[in-house]
Amino acid sequence: MTKKDKIKSFYDDMATQYDMLFQDWLKTTKIQAKILDKIFKSYDFNESAKLLDCACGIGTQAIGLAMLGYNVTASDLSDGELREAGKRARENGVNVSFKQANFCKLSEVFSNKFNIVIAMDNALPHMLSKENLHCAIESISNQTDKGGIFVASIRDYDELLKQKPQCSTPYIYKTDKGQKVSFQVWEWLNENYKFTQYIIDDENSVSISKFDCEYRAVKREELTEHLLSCGFTKVEWKFPEETQFYQPIVIAIK
Numbered sequence: 001m002t003k004k005d006k007i008k009s010f011y012d013d014m015a016t017q018y019d020m021l022f023q024d025w026l027k028t029t030k031i032q033a034k035i036l037d038k039i040f041k042s043y044d045f046n047e048s049a050k051l052l053d054c055a056c057g058i059g060t061q062a063i064g065l066a067m068l069g070y071n072v073t074a075s076d077l078s079d080g081e082l083r084e085a086g087k088r089a090r091e092n093g094v095n096v097s098f099k100q101a102n103f104c105k106l107s108e109v110f111s112n113k114f115n116i117v118i119a120m121d122n123a124l125p126h127m128l129s130k131e132n133l134h135c136a137i138e139s140i141s142n143q144t145d146k147g148g149i150f151v152a153s154i155r156d157y158d159e160l161l162k163q164k165p166q167c168s169t170p171y172i173y174k175t176d177k178g179q180k181v182s183f184q185v186w187e188w189l190n191e192n193y194k195f196t197q198y199i200i201d202d203e204n205s206v207s208i209s210k211f212d213c214e215y216r217a218v219k220r221e222e223l224t225e226h227l228l229s230c231g232f233t234k235v236e237w238k239f240p241e242e243t244q245f246y247q248p249i250v251i252a253i254k
Helices: 003-021 025-042 062-067 079-091 130-142 157-163 220-229
Strands: 050-053 071-076 097-100 114-119 144-153 171-174 179-189 192-201 207-216 234-238 249-253
Touching (some): 003 179, 003 192, 130 144, 130 220
Parallel strands (some): 050 071, 050 114
Antiparallel strands (some): 234 249
């Protein structure tokens, strides 16, 4: 199985359970949309902007932004997640144009450019080498209009690489019927790490799901260098204490 196929399989398999990573997926969607809306408006963009979410997953950001009135196009490698995202968009009464696309090859699907491109929730570190990351950033830059912005979030790998922990902090969500627990176990090899995502649900009967994939820990300096070398003119970082988003966010201006 190629690395691309492994990523696709990971998200295809997890698509119908992805919302279990959240205590309340819809509430999270609305909160994150407001955070992104504030960032966009601080760079003089509003709901009239043409926006592409190039790693949309089940629509966590795309649907929330569409609820705020943004003109959203959303793409993902995983057709399983796209089906789930389309279902959730219909359930919430919003119109999002969903397309299957590899964010390393966006020009194969999109002929137009966008004012805003986003890739949230640690999507870029699926690129397991500097060369692959550069390819992804170049593809994203080519779909970003002049004067537009690219907004992405990644884990704080500058800190994580100091310790190389064996697992992520578990999320524990208690409900009226029991609790949901999710966490990742990490196996490091230099700057790359294979991970197993566990989702445990004991609301009715106990069920345990596990999904395997791999990330590369990308430091902020490296990502900044890729962005600048691929045509972005300015790069700024914002951190959770400022944005209230759970990961550091990078904003690159074209």
